[in-house]
Amino acid sequence: MMNSVATEVDALVIGGGIAGLQAAIDLANQGFEVLIVEKEPSIGGKMIGLSKVFPTLDCCSCICTPRMAEAEHHPRISIITYTDVRRVDRENGSLLATLIRKPRYVDADRCTGCRLCEYACNMLVPHEFEGGLGARKAIYVPFANAVPQLAVLDLDSCMLCGNCQRACPTGAIDFLQEPRELVVRAATVIIATGYEMIPAGFKTEFGGGELKNVLTALQVERLLAPHGPYGRVLRPSDGKEPESIAFVQCAGSRDRSAGVPYCSRVCCMYAIKQAMLLSGALPLADLTIYYMDIRAFGKGFEQFYQNAKAMGIEFVKAKVARITEDQDQNPVLRVEIVEEDGRVEERTHDMAVLSLGLLPAWNPAEAGLAAPAADGFVCSIQPHLAPSRTPDEGVFVAGAAAGPKDIPDSVVEAGAAAMEATAYLRGHGRSGKSADPDDSIEDEQDTLATGDVSA
Amino acid sequence: MSTIVNPDLHREIAAFGCDEITRCINCGNCTAVCSLSGNGAVFPRKTIRYIQLGLKDRLVASIEPWLCYYCGECSETCPQQANPGEIMMTMRRWLTAEYDRSGLARRLYTSAKHIWLAIFGRAMIPLVLLALFHGLTGFRWIVTDRVELNRFAPVMWVWIAVLIHFAFLGYRVLSNAWTMSRLVLGDAPARPRIPLSVYLGELKTFVLHFLTQKRWRDCGPRHHGRWLQHLVLVAGYLTMLVLVVGLLGWFQTDAIYPWRHPQRWLGYLATAALLYGCVGALAGRLRKREQLHKVSHLSDWLFPGFILVGAITGILIHVFRYAGWPWPTYATYLIHLMAMISMLDVEVGIGKWMHLIYRPLALYLSAVKHKAEQAGSQALASDPRRPAPA
Numbered sequence: 038m039m040n041s042v043a044t045e046v047d048a049l050v051i052g053g054g055i056a057g058l059q060a061a062i063d064l065a066n067q068g069f070e071v072l073i074v075e076k077e078p079s080i081g082g083k084m085i086g087l088s089k090v091f092p093t094l095d096c097c098s099c100i101c102t103p104r105m106a107e108a109e110h111h112p113r114i115s116i117i118t119y120t121d122v123r124r125v126d127r128e129n130g131s132l133l134a135t136l137i138r139k140p141r142y143v144d145a146d147r148c149t150g151c152r153l154c155e156y157a158c159n160m161l162v163p164h165e166f167e168g169g170l171g172a173r174k175a176i177y178v179p180f181a182n183a184v185p186q187l188a189v190l191d192l193d194s195c196m197l198c199g200n201c202q203r204a205c206p207t208g209a210i211d212f213l214q215e216p217r218e219l220v221v222r223a224a225t226v227i228i229a230t231g232y233e234m235i236p237a238g239f240k241t242e243f244g245g246g247e248l249k250n251v252l253t254a255l256q257v258e259r260l261l262a263p264h265g266p267y268g269r270v271l272r273p274s275d276g277k278e279p280e281s282i283a284f285v286q287c288a289g290s291r292d293r294s295a296g297v298p299y300c301s302r303v304c305c306m307y308a309i310k311q312a313m314l315l316s317g318a319l320p321l322a323d324l325t326i327y328y329m330d331i332r333a334f335g336k337g338f339e340q341f342y343q344n345a346k347a348m349g350i351e352f353v354k355a356k357v358a359r360i361t362e363d364q365d366q367n368p369v370l371r372v373e374i375v376e377e378d379g380r381v382e383e384r385t386h387d388m389a390v391l392s393l394g395l396l397p398a399w400n401p402a403e404a405g406l407a408a409p410a411a412d413g414f415v416c417s418i419q420p421h422l423a424p425s426r427t428p429d430e431g432v433f434v435a436g437a438a439a440g441p442k443d444i445p446d447s448v449v450e451a452g453a454a455a456m457e458a459t460a461y462l463r464g465h466g467r468s469g470k471s472a473d474p475d476d477s478i479e480d481e482q483d484t485l486a487t488g489d490v491s492a
Numbered sequence: 493m494s495t496i497v498n499p500d501l502h503r504e505i506a507a508f509g510c511d512e513i514t515r516c517i518n519c520g521n522c523t524a525v526c527s528l529s530g531n532g533a534v535f536p537r538k539t540i541r542y543i544q545l546g547l548k549d550r551l552v553a554s555i556e557p558w559l560c561y562y563c564g565e566c567s568e569t570c571p572q573q574a575n576p577g578e579i580m581m582t583m584r585r586w587l588t589a590e591y592d593r594s595g596l597a598r599r600l601y602t603s604a605k606h607i608w609l610a611i612f613g614r615a616m617i618p619l620v621l622l623a624l625f626h627g628l629t630g631f632r633w634i635v636t637d638r639v640e641l642n643r644f645a646p647v648m649w650v651w652i653a654v655l656i657h658f659a660f661l662g663y664r665v666l667s668n669a670w671t672m673s674r675l676v677l678g679d680a681p682a683r684p685r686i687p688l689s690v691y692l693g694e695l696k697t698f699v700l701h702f703l704t705q706k707r708w709r710d711c712g713p714r715h716h717g718r719w720l721q722h723l724v725l726v727a728g729y730l731t732m733l734v735l736v737v738g739l740l741g742w743f744q745t746d747a748i749y750p751w752r753h754p755q756r757w758l759g760y761l762a763t764a765a766l767l768y769g770c771v772g773a774l775a776g777r778l779r780k781r782e783q784l785h786k787v788s789h790l791s792d793w794l795f796p797g798f799i800l801v802g803a804i805t806g807i808l809i810h811v812f813r814y815a816g817w818p819w820p821t822y823a824t825y826l827i828h829l830m831a832m833i834s835m836l837d838v839e840v841g842i843g844k845w846m847h848l849i850y851r852p853l854a855l856y857l858s859a860v861k862h863k864a865e866q867a868g869s870q871a872l873a874s875d876p877r878r879p880a881p882a
Contacts, residue, residue: 242525287519295571329519354520358522372520372524373521
C-alpha cells in the first residue's frame with residue numbers, strides 16, 4: 038500500500054533506485070521524514086531488473102527487494118511513484134518541489150494488486166521491463182516484485198474495451214484520471230536519478246538497433262534473470278540456443294564520435310559477469326569479449342577477470358567497427374585482430390551483446406537546479422572531500438546520477454549523501470526526532486543517532 | 493637488422509598537416525571499418541602505430557597511404573576523433589617529401605611562405621622570357637590591329653620551351669618515382685631478386701590504375717560519385733596535357749577552325765571536364781560537408797585552384813581571339829602561361845601531380861613484390877623435397 042503523500046518533509050529523494058532507497062532509509066533511520074519520488078510505476082530502479090551482481094555473483098533481487106520492502110514499510114518514508122519532478126524552487130530557506138503525478142488510471146487506494154484486470158486484458162505489447170523480449174498486457178503490475186503492487190494502465194496500448202473495469206473486484210479502474218500537480222516542501226533534496234543506457238540504435242555501423250540478434254546488456258540481464266522472459270537463454274530471432282556469443286565492449290563509451298568520451302565504468306565487469314553466467318547457462322557456448330582495454334579496477338574485480346579467462350572465455354583486443362547480419366540473422370562482426378598480424382576479420386556469432394555505456398537520466402537544470410557538469414552528470418562541487426554536494430545549497434547527489442557507478446559505490450555514496458543531508462538538516466534546526474511518541478523503537482534509534490545519551 | 497626509433501617522428505609528420513596522431517589509442521576501429529583494408533595491406537591503424545613508435549624506416553617503405561582513397565569513414569567513426577583519414581592524407585604529403593631527395597617538397601609542404609614564393613617565382617619565368625624576346629626584337633613582333641598570337645608568342649619557340657620544361661619535370665618525376673621504388677622494395681642486399689619478367693608482366697597493373705583509379709570504387713557505392721568526378725578531371729587533364737605538350741604546334745593557332753574540327757571540340761571537352769572537376773573539388777572543400785573536405789591544407793587548394801585559373805584564362809583567350817581583341821588575348825595568354833608554369837613546377841613538387849604516379853606505382857610495386865614472394869615461396873617449398881640434380 039502506498040503511504041499518504043506528505044506535503045512537508047525533511048528530505049525529498051528524487052529517484053527510487055538502489056541509491057535513492059539507501060539514502061532514504063539512512064535518513065529515515067536518523068529520524069527524518071523522507072519522501073521518495075519515482076518516475077516509474079515501481080521503485081527498484083535499474084537494479085531490480087538485473088540478474089546477478091559482480092564480482093560476487095549474488096542474486097540482485099535478493100539484495101534489492103528487501104531494500105524496496107524496507108523503504109515501503111518504513112514509518113518515516115513515503116513513496117510516490119509514476120511521478121515526475123517538474124521544478125525545484127527555493128522559498129524561505131526551504132525547497133519547494135513541484136511534482137507531476139502521471140495518471141495510472143487505477144485508484145491506488147482501491148487497487149489490491151490482485152491482477153484480475155491483467156488477466157482480463159486482451160492486449161499484448163512488448164514488455165519494457167524485459168527489454169522488449171517478453172510481453173505484457175495494456176494494464177499490468179509492472180513486474181513480479183514491484184513496489185507498490187499496483188496495476189498501471191498504459192493508455193497508448195489500450196483499446197478501451199472495458200474488460201479490466203468489469204474484472205476489477207474493487208472498482209479501482211478509473212479512465213478519467215488526469216495528471217495531478219503536487220507541491221512538496223522539503224528542507225533538503227537528494228538527487229538519485231541514476232542513468233539510462235545509451236540507445237542501442239546510436240550507431241548505424243552497429244545496425245542502428247535493427248538487428249534482431251544484437252542485444253543490449255540490459256536485455257541479456259533479463260535473459261539471465263531466474264524469472265526472465267524466456268525462462269532460459271535463447272536468441273530472439275528464432276529461439277535458437279546460441280552456441281557462440283560475442284560481447285562488444287565500449288559500445289558508445291569512450292567514443293567521441295558517439296558524444297560519450299568517458300568510460301562508463303561498469304561495462305567491462307558486467308560483460309565478464311554475463312559471460313560467466315552465460316557459460317553456466319550454456320556450457321557448450323563459445324564466449325568472446327571484444328574489448329579496447331579491460332578495466333577491472335575495483336575490489337575483487339581483477340580476480341574476477343582472471344577467473345573468467347581461466348573459465349575459457351575468450352578476450353580479443355579489437356574495437357568492433359561494424360556489425361551486419363548474414364542470411365540466418367547471425368551477427369557478423371568486423372574487427373582488426375590487433376594483437377596478431379592486424380588482419381581484418383569478419384566473425385560470425387549466433388548472438389552479439391552491446392556493452393552499452395551509461396548516460397545521465399535526468400538534467401537537474403530542467404527543474405531549475407544547477408546545470409550539470411560537462412559530461413551531463415550532476416555536478417559535484419567538492420569531488421574529493423564531499424562528493425555528494427552539488428552547487429545548490431541543501432541539494433545532494435548520490436549514485437549514478439553523479440557519474441557512471443556500480444552498485445557498491447552507489448550505495449556508499451547514498452550513505453554519504455544521507456550523512457551530508459543529516460548535517461545540513463541539523464544545521465538548520467531540524468532535530469530529526471520522531472514525531473510519534475508511541476514509536477519507541479524508532480525513538481531509541483533516534484537517541485543513538487543523535488548521540489543524545491542523556492535522554 | 494637494427495631498428496631506428498625516432499620518438500619525435502610524430503611531430504615531424506604533424507608539420508605536414510594532421511596533429512592528432514597522439515590521440516590514437518590503437519583500438520583498430522579504423523582498420524576494421526575500412527573497406528579497402530585487407531589482403532595484407534592493413535591500414536590506417538598500423539601506419540599510425542608506426543608513427544607513434546617512430547619507426548621511420550618502416551614508414552618510408554610502406555605503400556599503405558597510397559592505397560587509401562580517403563572515404564572518411566575511419567575519421568567519422570574514430571572513438572578518439574584522432575582523424576585517421578587525415579593522418580593518411582598527411583602521410584601521403586610526408587611520403588611525397590621523403591621521395592623528393594631535393595628537399596623542395598618538404599620546404600613547400602611545411603611552409604606557406606615557400607609555396608607562395610615558388611608560385612610567384614616560377615610565374616616570372618614566362619614573363620621574363622617574353623619580355624626579353626620582345627625587348628630584343630624591338631616589339632616589332634607584336635601585332636595590334638588584329639590577333640596574331642603566334643607573333644606575340646611564336647608557337648615553335650613556346651613549344652620548344654614547354655618541351656624543355658617537361659624534360660626537367662620528367663626527370664624530377666622519374667627520379668622521385670625511382671626513389672619511391674627503392675624505398676618500397678628495400679635496399680639492394682635485403683631485396684629479394686625479382687626477375688625482369690615480373691617487372692614487365694605487372695606493368696599492366698600500373699597502366700590500368702593510372703587510367704582508371706578503379707581501386708577507389710571499392711570504397712563503396714557511396715563514393716562512386718566522387719570517383720567519377722575525379723576520373724573526369726583526370727581525363728580532362730591528360731587530354732589537355734597531350735594537346736598542349738604533345739601537339740602545341742597544332743593546338744596553338746591563329747586559324748579559326750570549324751566546329752567539327754578536333755582542335756576545337758577536344759579543347760572544349762577537356763576544358764569542360766577540367767571545370768567540372770575543379771569546381772566540384774573547390775566547392776566540396778568550401779562546404780566541408782564530407783569528412784575528407786573538413787580539413788584542407790594549403791596544398792589541397794592549389795591544384796584545383798590552378799586548374800580553375802587555367803580553365804578560365806584558357807576560355808578567355810579563346811573568346812578574345814575569336815572576338816579579335818589583340819591586347820586582351822595577349823594579356824590573358826601571358827597570365828595563362830604564368831599560372832600553368834607555376835602549377836606544373838609546384839605540383840610536381842607537392843601532391844596532386846605526383847600522386848597520379850605514386851598511387852598506381854604503389855599498386856604496381858605491391859603486385860611485383862607479391863609475385864616475387866609467391867615465386868620465392870614456391871621455390872622454397874619445392875626445394876627440400878627435390879634432391880639437387882647431381
